[in-house]
Amino acid sequence: MTTLASILMDGIAYGMILFMISVGLSVTMGLMRVVNLAHGGFAMLGGAFTHWAMTAAGLPFVPAAVLGLLAVMVLSVPMERVLYRPIYRMGELPQVLATIGITFIMIASVNLWLGSSLLSIRLPAAMSGAVDLGFRTLPTHRLYVLGAGVVVIGGLFVLIERTRFGIKLRAAVDHAGTAACLGIDTSRIFALTFALGAGLAALGGILGAELLPIDAYYPLRYMILFLTVVAVGGLGSITGSFVAALALGVLDTAARYLFPDVGTIFFYLAMIVMLGLRPQGLMGRA
């Protein structure tokens, strides 16, 4: 019983992190039809900025994390304009090549700037202890992650379903050409969505540093993980990403707890089964 509760708690927290990092990837891939292998790089950059702000500038966790988040969003806008815009119209393979190239540059930059060692992010005392619920204790960090995940999915829901920007975004995802004909500035939508996705990835990277440790090679190490969430959830679907991230998070955690010597095989077999049953992803459209 205790094991089951721990699995659920850790798995859901892990799933929330996966969701935050992957949702931007899913939306940009659905919107701009770009296979963006560099997306994990934004999570790494968020963590790297935060680590730097805490160690070199001596800021406490919260301002450092806000700084990291903003730095990534500010950086992502010119990157979208200069590096990504030319590849929107290219085929799948040049996109893979270009975004791998961008990933390499990100890794090399962080490697040059902060070295190749682990970039730790020390959590403040208020977040690192355990909270006593009376019948059992829970790591506080997991609760914060859970809360952040709920806020993110709620915020995204309001943004996409209830605002003008959301209407334009959905129109552009459905058919960018038609949306542009109706007077929607799609390149603005692209840039804003890209920055938002990069920011969410950075948030996930910072909050998830305990589960997915940050170092220069982070984007390559976890690339498959994030892409799996997007593929299983269905391209462009926020709900799909959420369900897929939670399912994969819980499944992977359960496999680690219950069958520690089976390794990652369980994760990949689950992915094969899910994609075999639903090739378009859980919520994807044909």
Added chain:
Amino acid sequence: MRQILPFAVLAAVAVAAFYIFPYNLAFLTRMTIMMIFVLSLDLVQGVAGIATLGQAAMYGTGAYAAGLFAIHVWPDPLAGLAVGAVAGAAIAFVSGLFLMRAHGLTLLMLTIAVAEVLQEVANKFSDITGGTDGLGGIRMARLLGVWKFDFVGQTGYIYAVCVLFVVMVLLKVVIGSPFGLALRGIQDSQARMRAIGTPVTRRLLASYGLGGAVAGVAGALAAQSTQLVSLGVYSFQLSAEAVIMLILGGTGRLWGALIGAAVFMTVHEVAASVDPFNWLFVIGALVLAVVYAVPQGLMGLPAEVKRWIGRLA
């Protein structure tokens, strides 16, 4: 004549490399093996249009099959190549049965998953495969009963280059055949090919199997020349690097696979030895320069340069 000339150039380059870099034969052999591996990817991805990031599944299976065959059955190199080819084709065929129905991102992810699952399986059965220590103790017999594999790697290099030639000629014939044209047609439009009566899934499966056989040969060669098979033969990195090399050189014309492998591995080797900490900058810049300046890959460079000059004039 136009068909023969590139082969003559390739032969000349291979011979020249042998005499100019006598102390780098191990690296040249690795490069030659990588060329064969990227060729297998060119058939699958460049010609038939099957997007994959898991070609290492076939390479690794060929490597393990050839290594185990040499240790337990018969250390003859050519027999080992045949075993590697059959093993690669078999794994491609079996995984292809469900892979060939997927497309796009789903297909990419499934190909990755196949390679990862195989890597875990190889890791689990460590009493057979050696697990993380690798499969060691591969001793090859003389090539054709005559040439001994020497310490400097002269035999290994010449052997690999000969295999590369055979594979190249074979694939040239295949992609020029009606089968090869059907694959190109499938890449352009599956719907149209289906409409004119081509059994699309069966053709794709055949090309994936053939590509798997070639990848298996590359893996077998690697096992024989390094006398070791490690879990890295199934790594995502290997698959991804092969894709980079292929797109770098230019897809669908086979020569691009060779150029891409040669350029990538040379730049990688030189940059990593000059600056072991920041070489990734050089690789990243190279990759980006090719995508933005010559989207067709290095094979498209002459045409692109002609266009630039034309614009100036």
